[in-house]
Structure formats: C-alpha cells, structure tokens
Amino acid sequence: MACETHLTRVWLILVSNEVERVVTKNNAAPLLEIKHLKTHFFTEDGVVRAVDGVDLQVFPGEVVGLVGESGCGKSVTSLSIMQLISAPGKIVAGEITFEGQNLLELSEKEMMKIRGDRISMIFQQPQTSLNPVFQAGDQVAEVFRIHQKLQDEEAWEQAVELFRMVGIPAPERRAKSYPHEMSGGMAQRVMIAMALALRPNLLVADEPTTALDVTIQAQIIQLIQDLRKEVGAAVILITHDLGVVAEMAERVAVMYAGQIVEMTDVISLFDKTFHPYTQGLIGSIPVLGKVKERLEVIPGSVPNLVDLPPGCRFAPRCRARMEYGLDLCTKVEPQLIEYQPGHQVRCWLYQDTEEYKAPLKDRG
C-alpha cells in the first residue's frame, strides 16, 4: 500500500470490479428521486444557497457516489433527504421522492417512522456521533425499541447479534462499552450496525471513512460493501476521496457550489472526464511513475455561497474558459445536459445555444 499511489489503486479497483458493476438500471423505477432540491440557510450575512437545484436518482441496490470539496453541499443534500436540516436552514424548493412518496409532504411523525428504518445514515465522526453517556449496545438496541417496539432485553440481544454481524470481537462484552472506550473504527462499526439494524432500503453514508486510519478505511469500506449486498440497500456515498468512490460506487455525481456539475457511471468518470472541475479533481491525484514538480491544483477557492458569481459557478477558477476564451461562462448559467448517454455535464464547453456554438460539442 505504501508504494502504491492513489490513482493506480483507483484503476486497479476499477478493472477488477468491472464485471460486477451494473452500469445503468434505467429499466427499474428509482428508489429515490431528488428533483430541483434547494436547501438554503438564512443567516445574518445573507442567504447561503448550500444546495441549489440538485437532481439525483438512486436505483434500488446501487451505490451512488456524491463527490466534491468541503462546503459544496453534499452533506446538506443528505441531511435534506433525512429532513434533518435545522434552523436557520430550510428546504425551499424541490421534491424528494422515496419509494413513490414525496418525503417533503410527510408530517414529522411519518418522517420519524422512515428515519432509521427505511432510510438510515452513518456519519463522518463515529466517536462523536455516539452518545457518550449511553452504552454502545443500548444505542443500537434503541433502534429496535423505537421502530419494532421490542422490550429492552430482546432489543439488547438483537443489538449484540448486530455487533457480531459487523465484526466486533467479543460482542456481548463490547455492547456494554461506552463510546470513549472504543477506537474510531469500532465506533464506526457500531454506527453501521445501528444504520443497518432494520435492513433499510437506502443508506446515506456521509464521509464514512474520512476520520479513520487508512488501514481501517479499507476494512470499513469492505464491511459496507458486504453488508449492503446482504441487506440489499442502495447507498449514497458522500466523500471527497475519489479512491473510495472508485472502490464502491457504480455511478458518481460531482458537486460544486451547491449544484451537480457532472454525473455518470464510475468508469466514464475516470475514462472520459468532461467537466473542467472534475478534470481538476482527478488531475490533483498523484500518479505512480509520473515525475511531477508539483501536483495539479485548481486555482482559487470555492465561491462564497451567499454571493455567487453570475453564470457558471466554476467560471472564476476555470482554466478551460481561459483557454477557449469563452465569455458566456461568466454571464449565463449552463444547464445539466445529457451530453452522452448516461453522462450528464453542466458546462458551456459542451452545450450549444441558438447563437452560441460550444467548442467541444462534437468531440466526445
């Protein structure tokens, strides 16, 4: 692992997993369909448009990666699905259809029944995501007590069983531990046990491995992979680590400043990258055998979500815009178009209008 660089690892994984992957599932009805979701935060400094028109589909059993820098809105998207956005945040527009129901129309009581049962979630910081004053087993057992109305003892037994399933050694004893007595990896196993307890149809994993050691990361990814197959859950995998995406995801959505800028299956993402931002992300990964003075960087920083630039949100940092000398980018916002079958991109390099000819339109 030490001498293997990131991108070669990505490629190895891609090639070895290729057989297993199902590229498109257009024939099935989506499990989750997000349409034009807008979640804004009304702060004293102005309206932060954290999620600003996201469309995303997740089909039963698939793993969708949601990639982007910190602050691009990926976590807010996931919390919007769970409807756990708290003040001053608010879902201002859109539809989130899960199993045929628009979640945004449900009452809090109905939503409570879905959370932790049919949609569940795991988080970035496993140790702080567990309540420090309750035993780990008790926190897992709580899921059974809430949703299945099990008695304490029965719920506890089920929890211990789950501890065993997620590979925690000495589950009976470990269930009695408190979170501070556990390592990060073990705490994340507890969180996974809690999330998968009731065999949800959708698991939202918000940076599940970011806070963990590299060796533990691999174990946790493997665990999520194995269990989601066993349980049959679809997964939304939120991460900024393209390695993790390559390892787990079947389709990937790249987010930038509250919007999806590119969405495709994972092989196309690495093979035929269209959006300059995605190209920048992939270009910033070191490649084995290639001697570089410096890694490629995306110049500038993420725009202020209160005061977004007009036109394309990536335009101020975009090299391709300079290269092709495009004026349109800073004036009009591009749309997310299906540039090639199953490959969507939001960029003026690929989108024509009546009086504008996109420079790369026909090169794909």
Next chain:
Amino acid sequence: MIQYITRRMFMAIPVLFGILLVTFALARLIPGDPCRAILGEKATDAVCERFIHERGLDKPIPVQFGVYLKEIIRGDFGRSIRYSLPVTRLLVERLPTTVELSFAALTLSLIIGIPLGIISAVRHNSWIDVLTMMWANAGVSMPVFWLGLMLAYIFSLVLKDTPFWLPPSGRVSPGISTAAFYDVWGLSVYGQGLGVAILNFLSRLNILNAILSGNWKLLGDSIKHLILPAVALSTIPMALIARMTRSSMLEVLGQDYIRTARAKGLAKRMVILKHAFRNSLLPLVTVIGLSLGSLLGGAVLTETIFGLSGLGRTLYDAITARDYVIVQSFTVVIAIFFVILNLIVDVSYAYLDPRIKLD
C-alpha cells in the same frame, strides 16, 4: 467508589481545620467583647471579669483554640455564651427550619428553572427564550429583602380575607399540634445521645414529621407558611439554574450524537429529554450543589423577613452578640454541608458521565 469516598472524607479534615482556625480568629477580631454585647453597656468590670472567666475567655487565644479543638473532636460544640445552652441543642432546634426552607426553595428552582432552561434552549432566540432570559437576569439581580417584603405585603395584606392569603411569618399557626412522629407512634425517646438528637431533628422538619405522623392539618399549614419564604429564597438559584440549563443544553444540542439520535427515528422530544438532557446535567449538578450550599448558609435575609429562627438568623444574632461559640460551630456546620455537597456532586459526576472515573 467507597475507597474514593473515604479518601475524600480524610481530605476534608484539613479543610475543616482551616475553617475552624479562620472562623475562630475572625470571630475574635470583631471589635467589642461578648460580656458587654450580651449583658449590656452598664455591666460592671467585676461582673464582666467573672462572666469572661466562667466561659474560659480570659485564657490566651491559642489555648482557647486548643480547648475548642479538643471539645470538637469529642463531638461537643460547647455552650452558647449568650443562651448558656449546648450548641448541639440549638442546632437541633434551628437547623430544621433552614433545611426545610432550603430544600423547598431548591425544589422550586429545579421544577421551574430546568424546564424553562430546556425550553429556551430548544426555542433558541424565540420570544419565550428572550422572555425567560430577561426574567432570569431580573431574578439574579433581585434583592431578596425587597422581594420578600413585597410578597409578604401582597399575600398577607392585600389578599387578606381571600383564599390566596398566606401567612407572613413563622412556621406553623398557633393551635396546630406539632407532636413528634415518634410520640404519635408511641415510641419513648429520651436521653442525650446522638440517636435522640437525630430523631429530634427529624421531628422538627415539620413537613416530614406531618407525613410520618399522618398529621395532615400540620402538613397543609406548614406548606402554607413555607410558600412565601421559599419563593423569595428561590429566585436567585432558579435564575441561575435556568441560565445554566439553557447554555448547557444549547451546547449539547449542537453535538453530532443529537443528529444521530434524530437519524435513528427518535422523536425530537425524546432526543431532548433522553439524549440531550442527560449530557447537559453535568454543569448543572455543580450549580445545584453550590446553590444548595449557599441556601443553607445564606438564608439570613429571608429568615429575618419571614420571622424564622433558622441557621442564618441565629448566626447573624450570634455575631451581633459576639457569641463566639455559636459563630464557630454554625460556621463549621455550614462548612461541613459544603464539603458533603461537593462530595455528592463529584460522585454523581462519575455516575452521570461514564468518561469520568473516580480514583
């Protein structure tokens, strides 16, 4: 755990010794002498000399301290200079008033302060939060003597002859039996021992005594007498507890595990009451412990306004009369309360938060 408590008890000894030393010295630093303070300005020198000699106050101060220490270790607090009564008896008579009042005030501040704190944390920045915090600020800065007088004025004078009338002073109305529960039960309790003193003490906690002896008339009457002083005394701790609950809740509500609990499908109410409240209790316990300590020792104003002869009032009178023995002993008793309360607070930390280990 038991080891820890024992060790803490031993650690309290130097603390108590320090307190003994300081109060002993401070009491004697008060200008004026006990003879003239008690017998009056016109007492002759001869009378005073005898008065001082009889009470051993003519010996060198270090010797007096030594004698005092020796007696304390034997469990004898000495005799009051002024009343010529054993201090233990005074304690048994007066402490119950204060204990009852303090616990009533604390209960009141808890059952009102904690829910208000939780509500204003959950409804952060709403009108109810703003109102509660304004009220809490007013409560912290409320002069107790003014509030006490106002309450007495409103409930005892203005509302006279209405069902809302409340007695302005004392602990029971005349003519209501305060027979001790052990007498009602037909037990014969006599003598001087510690056991008798404790039973005596308990029987003077009117509410407890009323419940134990089934004397409902006494119960109602005692509560009626307790309401005004308890309300007056509770304002400051109530405001403190409300503010503390709020700030501690606010911090906890932003934690990751609150989000996890919500993501599990727990109702918001349950998340607040179970997951958040338990975590916010820690700083609260400290405030409650300290509040109870200062309630026990610092109810002088309230006790004076409502004509209750409790610990604070007796201590105050003793200071004016230069009754060194009472000043010393009562201060030590209050100090012991603080030491015990602090120990309880520390032990409950370990119980409330598994991350804290006592060793």
